[in-house]
Amino acid sequence: MRVGLSYDYDLAPGKAFADFNMEAQGELLADYFMLKHMGRPETLSQQRYRDSLPLYQEVLADFLADPASVGNLPRDSGRCLLHLKRLTRSADYWPRSSRN
Numbered sequence: 001m002r003v004g005l006s007y008d009y010d011l012a013p014g015k016a017f018a019d020f021n022m023e024a025q026g027e028l029l030a031d032y033f034m035l036k037h038m039g040r041p042e043t044l045s046q047q048r049y050r051d052s053l054p055l056y057q058e059v060l061a062d063f064l065a066d067p068a069s070v071g072n073l074p075r076d077s078g079r080c081l082l083h084l085k086r087l088t089r090s091a092d093y094w095p096r097s098s099r100n
Contacts, residue, residue, distance in 0.1 A: 009046065011055050017063040018075050025074065029063075032056045 009024040020028060031044040036057075041050035049055065057064070063072045 007045070011046075011049055011052060011059055013055070013058060015059050017060055017072050021074050021076060025072075028056075028059070032060060 007023045007027045009020050009028050011028075017025060017028070027045055031046055031049065034040045034043045035050070035053055041047075044050055062069065066072075
């Protein structure tokens with residue numbers, strides 16, 4: 001049983017990797033890998049895309065060009081959480097009295 005956000009995704013021209021929640025991103029990458037590198041379309045969780053390698057490549061273009069880019073994080077909560085993490089690590093975040 002999967003708890004939380006949906007692992008389902010809907011591919012469409014014009015969509016980007018960052019448009020999907022983190023769970024869907026993981027599923028999308030797993031399906032792309034099985035299709036592109038393993039040649040196993042029967043293992044895809046989204047069988048309707050078994051003949052859609054060019055669409056996967058379009059949606060994943062930014063990720064494939066720069067996997068480490070913050071721009072690949074989900075546009076919903078992912079970027080917000082990263083910003084909060086960076087903010088809390090910053091010395092400017094903490095009041096001077098608590099730095100001792």
